[in-house]
Amino acid sequence: MKRVLLKLSGEALAGEKHTGFDEATVIGVAKQVKVLVDDGIQVGIVIGGGNFWRGRTSENIDRTKADQIGMLATVMNCIYVSEIFRSVGMETEVFTPFECAGFAKLFTKDRALKRLNRGCVTFFAGGTGHPYFSTDTTTTLMAIEIEADVILLAKAVDGVYDSDPKQNPGAVKYDEISISDVVDQRLAVMDLTASIMCMENKMPMMVFGLGEKDSIINTVKGNFTGTKITV
């Protein structure tokens, strides 16, 4: 792996608090990513927004506006995580698909590749810039656009199961599964739009539990215990 796209959920940043930021958790992620960067691996990052807001949080306001708030939540998350990454010694840049003036840079592929090629951790904030999409779709889109080798999908659960392990104690974890099986069986890895984009563009994924010690490092360095999604 030379270039990876890491997806973190918004909830992952909140730790036990379930909202806002849990700094110790984020510092832990930063230290793991630094090991990869120091090893010459290029890292792009997409972060969800669920620790602040989701489009479906309000049933009373217009969906487009609600989704815009969700996209802005991902900008806050990326600015925060980017700063924590800097505090542990990494170079970072935050890109958005819409103008954020002095807060972030407008995304272009060329700008992003320039940063990645010099070892700068590159954050893709603000989702796709469009309502009715998700940060899963953003992850797939950005991974394809920056020509990442793989998507690293850090989750609350440690891989992909044939049914929800929280509901069904007998659920079986896959070591490996094809993206077409994920789509056919509607397995809850990413939303369907994002999964289909991965399938059509042959973008593999590694799904693992963020809560497990050194799981990001282990996934990249071959000590992988999650689920590999093949194309």
Ligand code: UDP
């Ligand atoms: N969002 C959006 N377009 C995008 C990405 C995100 O509208 O391209 C909004 C949407 O409202 C979403 C929220 O941002 O609920 C947070 O994104 P995330 O993917 O974490 O949301 P989830 O999938 O958990 O709803």
